Structures are given as C-alpha cells and as structure tokens.
Amino acid sequence: MYQLLDIEILKREDLWAHTREGKKNETLLEHSQLCIDYFNEYCRHKGIDEIVQNLIRTCGCNDIEANIIYDMFVNAIYLHDIGKVNPAYQARRLNNPMFKNNGIAYECNSNHALPSAYIYMTEFMPLIEGQSKRKLSFFLFAFSYCIARHHGYLKNTDGFKDDLMNCPVQCYYGKPLDLNKNSIFTTDKGYTRIKKHIKDEIAFFILCRLLFATITACDYCATAEYKNDIKFDISIxxxxxxxxxxxxxxxxxxxxxxxxxxxxxxxxxxxxxxxxxxxxxxxxxxxxxxxxxxxxxxxxxxxxxxxxxxxxxxxxxxxxxxxxxxNVFYIFPFNTLVEQTAETLEKYFEKDVDFAVVNSINPIVMKRDIETEEVDYEYSYLGRLFNNYPMVVTSHVNFFNFLFGCGKEQV
Known part of the structure; x- marks a missing residue:
C-alpha cells in the first residue's frame, strides 16, 4: 500500500484544477484525488501496482527502498498538477477571481508542469536521506521529469536541472530546492552514472515510461469525468x-x-x-x-x-x-492482415463491442449514450487513445508506438 503526502497548500478550497460553465469549479485536491481513484482502478483491473513493484525490485532495490520508490511513483500521479497553485495559472488560465488582484499573478509565467515537478521534488528530498540517498535520487529525478513533461513528450534530460533551478516558484511556494546537496544533481552528467546504482536499466526505463503513461491516463480520465460527467470505464x-x-x-x-x-x-x-x-x-x-x-x-x-x-x-x-x-492484442505487419483477421473474428465476436480494429483505415469506435443514443466523442476518443477495448486488432506501427513512443498520445 502507498502513503500520499500531506501537503497543506493542496487543501486550499480557492485553488482550482478545472472549471466548467454551469458546474462547481473543481478544486486541485478533488482533481488529485480523482486521479488516484483512476490509478486504483487501473491497479484493480490491470495489476499496475504489482507491475510497478516488480519493476522496482528488478532495478535492484531492497524492500525498504522499494516501499519508498513505490510511494514516490504514486505521489507523482497525485501531485502531477500541484504546480497549478501558481497564482498566474489561477488568474490567467482559470480566471480565478481570488487571484485577479494578486500582483504575483502578473510577474511570472502561467506554466504548471515544471512547478509541479519542482514542488514534488522539494517535498520528497528530505524523505530520501540515508544510505540509499543516491540510488533513490535517480528515481526522484526521473519521476520529477515525467511530471514536468506530462503535457508534452519525453526527450533527454539535458538541462532539466537548470530548468528546475530557474523555475520561478519562490514567490508562491516557500520551500527552497537545493540540488547541490545531492551529487547526482551537481551536473547533468551525474544522471549518466545510473549504471552504478540501478541494476537493470531496461526495467528503470520501463518504470519511468509506465509512470509517464499512468500520469497521462489518470489525468485524461479524471479531467474527462469532470468535464463530461461520465466515469471512464476500463474495458476488460x-x-x-x-x-x-x-x-x-x-x-x-x-x-x-x-x-x-x-x-x-x-x-x-x-x-x-x-x-x-x-x-x-x-x-x-x-x-x-x-x-x-x-x-x-x-x-x-x-x-x-x-x-x-x-x-x-x-x-x-x-x-x-x-x-x-x-485483454487480448492481435498485432500484424500489414493492414491487409489486420482486415483479414477482423473478418474471421467477426464469425465469433461482435466488432466494435468485443473487439476493435485500430489502424489508419478504420474509424474510431463510437461510444453512444445508452439513453439518448447520442455519440460521446470525448469518451470515444479516449477509448481509441488508450486502446480501451477487450480485444484490439492493430498493426506493428501502432504496437511499436505503444512500446517506444514518447508523446503523451502514444504511451
């Protein structure tokens, strides 16, 4: 089991995550908790928690280290939007009247992803002191980077330390972040020494990419639920x-x-x-x-x-x-084979209900409201984005994008 960090600023009722006309504004805490609710759903249906813990152990971590890293993983999902405490974001992006007269709101940019990474790292740095500090720092640095990039795509981490140190959060978040106390943060080259501390680099890569994918999925689902009043069901x-x-x-x-x-x-x-x-x-x-x-x-x-x-x-x-x-995936090198297999599957399974064809030829499977029969385009888009079908028939191109793509719509 995990333990979420108790951060006072996250509890403020005047800090919003999303707004929608005709509906109560969603607080930052409500959005954060809803993301964790979706994470729990993915754990229940997909066993994400077990996968994460196995990857952490494969990286060469003992039980104590593994527990800390698992907490770091889950809290990265929980705190991925905490940078929205930025007064500039509240005033200029969300039109929050509580911050309209806040001078700070017009002195800094309205970004929230990098400030989220900064605050996340600042909150966790004191918790990794001890003999395993250096090893845990690699995970903390990588997880922070996933937070910083959760609205974009993953690239190399060159310059990430400088980005963190130049992040203008001091005016609204009082805790300083001193990366010079930890040797892996003294230069960007420190991160290349990962081989000395991480037993399996591939497992580490998969873990980080899984975090990026999980942040993206939980954020998408939670935001869509607030915006459209429809809970996203994980298809199995x-x-x-x-x-x-x-x-x-x-x-x-x-x-x-x-x-x-x-x-x-x-x-x-x-x-x-x-x-x-x-x-x-x-x-x-x-x-x-x-x-x-x-x-x-x-x-x-x-x-x-x-x-x-x-x-x-x-x-x-x-x-x-x-x-x-x-879940079942059929992967083929050519679209002709995708179509042929789909024809055979239709003898036993209902297309667009039991299985979906995901490629450049077939349209998105449309989800309709049971009562009104109206198409829910947002839900349909998320279904395609996450391959949220019991069975998927697709191509190698899509499959390799799932495995190695670095954009938020590929993971």
Whole structure:
C-alpha cells in the first residue's frame, strides 16, 4: 500500500484544477484525488501496482527502498498538477477571481508542469536521506521529469536541472530546492552514472515510461469525468464475455469438425488439408496445456493453415487458465492482415463491442449514450487513445508506438 503526502497548500478550497460553465469549479485536491481513484482502478483491473513493484525490485532495490520508490511513483500521479497553485495559472488560465488582484499573478509565467515537478521534488528530498540517498535520487529525478513533461513528450534530460533551478516558484511556494546537496544533481552528467546504482536499466526505463503513461491516463480520465460527467470505464474481458465467446466458438462449424476428427481420424479422409489443419489445432492446444506458465508460444505455419482459428482457440484456453489475463492484442505487419483477421473474428465476436480494429483505415469506435443514443466523442476518443477495448486488432506501427513512443498520445 502507498502513503500520499500531506501537503497543506493542496487543501486550499480557492485553488482550482478545472472549471466548467454551469458546474462547481473543481478544486486541485478533488482533481488529485480523482486521479488516484483512476490509478486504483487501473491497479484493480490491470495489476499496475504489482507491475510497478516488480519493476522496482528488478532495478535492484531492497524492500525498504522499494516501499519508498513505490510511494514516490504514486505521489507523482497525485501531485502531477500541484504546480497549478501558481497564482498566474489561477488568474490567467482559470480566471480565478481570488487571484485577479494578486500582483504575483502578473510577474511570472502561467506554466504548471515544471512547478509541479519542482514542488514534488522539494517535498520528497528530505524523505530520501540515508544510505540509499543516491540510488533513490535517480528515481526522484526521473519521476520529477515525467511530471514536468506530462503535457508534452519525453526527450533527454539535458538541462532539466537548470530548468528546475530557474523555475520561478519562490514567490508562491516557500520551500527552497537545493540540488547541490545531492551529487547526482551537481551536473547533468551525474544522471549518466545510473549504471552504478540501478541494476537493470531496461526495467528503470520501463518504470519511468509506465509512470509517464499512468500520469497521462489518470489525468485524461479524471479531467474527462469532470468535464463530461461520465466515469471512464476500463474495458476488460470479464467472465460473462468469456462464457459467450467460448460458446460461440464451439458452435462454429470448424470447431465441430475438429472435434469429430478427434473422435474419428477418418472424418477428413477426403480432405487431407483439413486433417492437417485439425492436427495443428489439436497439437498447439496440447502444447499450450503442457506448458501453461510459459510467456511466449511460437506457431509457424503457411498461409491457409488455419492460424487465426488456432489463435482464437489458444486465446480462449489462455483466458480460461489465467483469469488475470483480461485483454487480448492481435498485432500484424500489414493492414491487409489486420482486415483479414477482423473478418474471421467477426464469425465469433461482435466488432466494435468485443473487439476493435485500430489502424489508419478504420474509424474510431463510437461510444453512444445508452439513453439518448447520442455519440460521446470525448469518451470515444479516449477509448481509441488508450486502446480501451477487450480485444484490439492493430498493426506493428501502432504496437511499436505503444512500446517506444514518447508523446503523451502514444504511451
């Protein structure tokens, strides 16, 4: 479990996060808490908390260090917008009358992302004193950078220390940030010494990118809920979906034919190709059950051998064996294969409900209000942005963007 920092300035009722005509202004604390609510939802449905903790341990952290870093991770989500305490942001961006006559509001810029990183780092610096200070500083620095960039994209960290030191927050946030006390912050080159303190650099990269993605997702969802009065539901495959899918698949003529072939090897005597397809189908299922905990399975077969039917059967078996698996992605190198697979899937699953095709050809799946039947464009956009569907059929281009893209709309 995590512990959120108790910061007095965050509790002020006169500090807003968002406004909307005809609705009560959202306080900064309300938005921060709503972001954490969405983080908890992602943990419940996607196991984000377990993934984060595993990544932290893979970085070579002991239990005490891991607990601190996990708190840092969650608080980065909680405090990603705390820079909105900036009087200039309140007065000029939100038209908050409480700050209209505040002289400070017109003396500094109205940015909030970099001030958020500054305040976050300032609040955590005293909490990482001790033998592990240097190691923890790498995480703190990286997490702060994710906060600073949460409305843009990730790039290299050159100059980030200077940006922090030149951030004009002293006029509205009284605590100073002295980065010279910590050797990794003395020069930007200090950050390149990460290899001495972080056991697995890839795990560290994934952790930081996951934080950036989680901040972005929780912020988007929380903001959309306030603006549109609709809670964003995280789409997963539930037990009802699975039961229907399994029945639909087993009612199909291909599955029935394979079952008959399994009972009588002469069933496809006049069609050797179907006998071969059936053997592949049955053998792949047998191998899956033989190694149920493996992470990668490889099936090589020529065109027309029934790989898509195989994949559907294997997918249903995996979902049955591993209830924690609740989303499926089909990834293809070409859009023609995406379209062909979608056609096969439609035999058993409802397009735009059970699965969505995400590529440059297919339009965004439109979410409609149950009562009014009106299209909710914001919800539909978020669904596409986050691939928020039980099953996704997409291309390598999108897949690699998910893995390595650095923009807030790619993570």
């Amino acid at each position: 495959i539930d037990t009802d979906d699975f039961s229907i899918w399994k029945k639909n698949h087993q009612k199909g003529c291909i599955y029935k034919g394979i079952v008959k072939y399994q009972e009588n090897k002469d069933y496809f005597k006049s069609s050797p190709i179907n006998a071969l397809r059936s053997d592949m189908f049955l053998e792949s299922e047998q191998r899956l059950k033989q190694f149920p905990n493996a992470n990668i399975y490889y099936l090589e077969a020529p065109t027309g051998s029934g790989k898509t039917e195989n994949s559907i059967n294997l997918k249903l078996n995996i979902l049955e064996m591993h209830p924690n698996v609740n």
